[in-house]
Every structure is written in structure tokens, then in C-alpha cells.
Amino acid sequence: MRTEIIWKFLVASVILLFGVIIIVSTMLTYPLNLNSVITEYYLESLHLTGSINVVTAILLDFRIYDTLGEILVIFVTISGIMMLIWRKNDLKNC
Amino acid sequence: MTSRIVKIVSRELTPFIFLFGVYIIIYGHLSPGGGFQGGVILAMGAILVMVIYGGEKMQKYVPHLAFIEILGVFLFLLFGLLSISYGKQFYSNLGTIWILNIIIGLKVFVGLVILYLLFIRWELSK
Numbered sequence: 001m002r003t004e005i006i007w008k009f010l011v012a013s014v015i016l017l018f019g020v021i022i023i024v025s026t027m028l029t030y031p032l033n034l035n036s037v038i039t040e041y042y043l044e045s046l047h048l049t050g051s052i053n054v055v056t057a058i059l060l061d062f063r064i065y066d067t068l069g070e071i072l073v074i075f076v077t078i079s080g081i082m083m084l085i086w087r088k089n090d091l092k093n094c
Numbered sequence: 095m096t097s098r099i100v101k102i103v104s105r106e107l108t109p110f111i112f113l114f115g116v117y118i119i120i121y122g123h124l125s126p127g128g129g130f131q132g133g134v135i136l137a138m139g140a141i142l143v144m145v146i147y148g149g150e151k152m153q154k155y156v157p158h159l160a161f162i163e164i165l166g167v168f169l170f171l172l173f174g175l176l177s178i179s180y181g182k183q184f185y186s187n188l189g190t191i192w193i194l195n196i197i198i199g200l201k202v203f204v205g206l207v208i209l210y211l212l213f214i215r216w217e218l219s220k
Contacts, residue, residue, distance in 0.1 A: 051123040051191050059128065060194050064185045068170065071198065074205050075167050082160060085212055 096146050104146045111139035119199035120192065129195040133202025140203070141210050149214055156211055159204045166201030170194065 041048075045057035059067050119132030144152060173194060174185040182188075 049187050049191060050189050053123055053126065053128070055126070056123050056128050056191060056195070060123075060191045061187045067194075067198070068174075068185075071167060071170055071201065074202070075163065078160070078163060078205050078208055081209065081212055082156075085215060086156065 101146055104142055108139050108143055111142070112136060115139060115199075115203075119195055122195040122199075123191045129198025130202055132195075133199040134206065136199065136203040137206035137210075140207050144207075144210065149211055150218060152207075152211055153215070153218070156208060159208050159211075162204045163201060163208065166197050166204070169197050170201075173197075 042054055042058065042062075045054050045061075046052050049057045049061040051057040051061070115132045115135035117132075118127035118135055119129060122128040122132065173188075173190055176190075177186045177188055178184055180188060
């Protein structure tokens with residue numbers, strides 16, 4: 001009984017230590033300079049792209065290859081699922 | 095069997111869900127939202143109808159929906175080639191963000207409906 005409790009505390013402390021290491025290393029490597037040039041560049045999205053919504057401007061103009069990849073991922077997923085489970089005449093009453 | 099209350103409430107609620115989805119799509123460049131979000135809302139409206147009233151009758155339209163999906167991919171690629179024909183780079187902006195939003199919304203809507211229709215097939219074939 002006593003060894004079980006010690007073991008549980010050991011596992012919990014290891015998990016907690018891992019979380020603290022992840023948080024500290026993330027905070028150390030995160031770029032804290034938020035007043036960079038590119039922030040102003042994104043806020044000019046109305047003049048650059050014609051879209052007030054900055055998220056849409058980023059998705060459909062600045063990073064449009066990312067959106068193209070997302071669309072192709074959905075397309076390939078649906079193609080694969082149709083290839084696996086779609087047959088033409090397997091349902092009689094539909 | 096679904097109850098009568100659920101049927102009537104979903105029947106009255108579905109046009110507003112579709113209207114909200116279309117609003118999210120076509121105002122995607124002016125207000126928060128966009129093609130993906132509006133497409134998901136439209137698909138949720140369609141899936142609500144198919145959950146309540148049964149999706150058996152929609153099963154024969156899966157090839158048509160898949161055709162719309164393929165058409166969406168080709169239209170999206172076509173707008174990249176269109177900017178080349180205007181003498182700019184691939185996928186440079188021509189003021190066509192709203193058309194791309196509509197294409198993406200249609201594609202996501204059709205894609206999620208196809209996924210739902212395919213995943214209920216094995217339940218129907220038993």
C-alpha cells in the first residue's frame with residue numbers, strides 16, 4: 001500500500017517536471033518581440049488584398065498555398081474513403 | 095423513430111441554419127468567418143435534416159456530390175492559373191477573395207455531406 005502511494009507520487013512528479021520543462025523551453029524560445037514589422041504589414045490587409053478581415057486575407061492571399069494544401073487534403077481524404085466503402089449497387093432499397 | 099416535436103423543430107430551424115451559413119460564406123472577407131466555417135455550418139444543417147428524416151434517399155446522389163467536390167478543386171486551381179493569364183504570379187490577388195470563399199464553402203459543405211452519407215452506409219446495408 002505504501003509503495004503504491006510512493007510510486008504514484010513519483011509518476012506524478014515526473015509528469016509535472018516534464019510539463020514544467022515544456023513550458024519553460026517554450027517560453028524561452030518564443031519570440032517575445034510583438035512590435036515587429038510584419039504586424040503592421042498584416043494590418044494593411046485592406047489596401048493589399050481588398051479584404052477587411054485579416055484572417056481571410058492571410059488564408060486566401062498571403063498563405064494561399066496553405067489553403068490549397070488543405071483543400072487537396074480534404075479531396076484526397078474523401079477520395080480514399082469513397083474508394084474504400086462506396087460501391088455502386090450494394091444497397092437494394094435506396 | 096424520431097418524435098414529432100423533433101421533426102417540426104428541425105424543419106422550422108433548417109432554413110435559418112442555411113441562411114446563416116450562406117451569410118458567413120459571402121461576408122467572409124468583411125466580417126469574421128469564411129469558407130470553411132460557413133461550409134461546416136451548411137453541412138450541419140444538411141446533416142440535421144438527414145439525421146431526423148433519414149439519409150437513405152440521398153444515397154443515390156453521392157456521385158453527383160463527388161462531382162461538385164472535384165469541380166471545386168478544379169475551380170480553385172483555375173483561379174491560380176487565371177492570375178498567370180493576367181501576367182502576374184501564380185495565385186496573386188485579383189480581388190477574387192470572395193469567389194474563393196464561395197468555392198471553399200461549397201467544397202467543404204459537399205465534402206462533409208459525402209462523409210456523413212458514406213459513414214451511414216454500413217448501417218443501411220445490414
